[in-house]
Amino acid sequence: MNRRECLATVLGTLALPAVAPGARAQPAPIDKTLRIVVGFPAGGAGDTIARLLAPHLRTTYASTVLVDNRAGAGGRIGTTYVKNAEPDGMTMLLSAAPILTIYPHIYKKLPYDTLRDFVPVTSVSTFNYAFTVGPAVPASVKTLADFAAWVKGGADRQVFGSPAAGASPHFLGLMYSRAIGVDLNHIAYKGGAPLTQDLLGGQIPFAVDVAASHIPYLADGRLRILATSGRQRTVPNVPTVAEAGLPTLELDEYFGLFMPRKTPPELVARMVGAVQNAIRQPDVVAGLTKLSLPPSGPAQREFEKQVEADLQRWGPIVKSSGFVAEE
DSSP: OOOOOOEEEEOOOOOOOOOOTTOOOOOOOEEEEEEEEESSOTTSHHHHHHHHHHHHHHHHTEEEEEEEEOOOGGGHHHHHHHHTSOSSSOEEEEEETHHHHTHHHHOTTOSOOHHHHEEEEEEEEEEOEEEEEOTTSOTTOOSHHHHHHHHTTOGGGOEEEESSTTSHHHHHHHHHHHHTTOOOEEEEOSSHHHHHHHHHHTSSSEEEEEHHHHGGGTTTTSOEEEEEOSSSOOSTTOOBTTTTTOGGGOOOEEEEEEEETTSOHHHHHHHHHHHHHHTTSHHHHHHHHHTTOOBOOOOHHHHHHHHHHHHHHHHHHHHHHTOOOOO
16 A cells, blocks of 8 residues: 555644633643654544544644554554654554554564553543354344354355454454354455445355444344454443353454653653543544444553553464464
C-alpha cells in the first residue's frame, strides 16, 4: 500500500471557563502542536477516534492538534514513526492492540519493541469479537457446542473466515478449532466487508470478526452470533465464550495510546487526565457508541500491565499456530 498522509488541523480560539471560588482551574494547554499518529488511512475506526479526541485535547493538553494518517505495512509505518519521534510529549500513536501485542510475535524483523520503545498511556475504547454463523448452518445450531457437533459432520463444514491473516480473529478461530478437536481450515479475507458478504451468501459457514460487523444482520436472522469474546455480554441474549464453556477464548481488545518511551512522566500523566476527560464528553461518547466501542480510559500503570499481559499471552498462541507473516 502506498503511503498516504491526511493532516486535519484542529484549531480554534481558547475560551477560558469560569472558575468557581475555591475551585482549581485547569492548566492552560501547552503552546505546542500535538501530533496523533494513526497507522491507517482516514475513515477507519482509529482515525475516527483520533478526530473525536482532537478538539478536547486542544483545550486540555496542546493548543494545536494534528491527526496524522501514516498508512502502510499494516500500521507498522505509523508505529515506527512514533518510535523515532522526539519524546517531548507532542507525538502520540493511536493504535488497535494487535499492532503492539501480536505483531512482535509474527514479524521476524519488526522495527520496534513494544515495551522498550513505547510508554502505554491509556486506552480510549474496548471491543470484542463475535463467533458467527450464516445461512450455510442450520437454524438448529444455536450455541458453540451445537456448532462443534455440526461441524464434525463433513469436511466441507470445517471452514472459518477472518478479516486478515495474523490478526486476533485468525488466532481466536484457531484456538476454537483446537478446543473442539476439529482442524478448521482458515480463509483470510482482505477486510471485514468481503468476509461478511461471503458469510451472508453461504460461501463460508462460520466467521470470527468484530461484533459490530455482524450486529446489523441479527434482526432479520441472516446471521447468528453464537458467542462473543468479551468478559461481559455486549450483544443482547448472546453469551460470552466463558458462559459457553470456553473461557480460554476470552479477549477484550482496545484502541490504545502510546508515546515514545522517554516521554517525561508528567506529560504522560497529563495526557491520561486529558483523555479521561475527553471520553466523558457527550460527543465523544456518542461517536464511540455509534461504532459499538465502549469508552475505557484506565490509569496508566493499569493499561501498561494489560499490554504486558497481552504480549505474554499471544506469544505461545502464535508459536503453536506456526504462522509467520510475510515481511
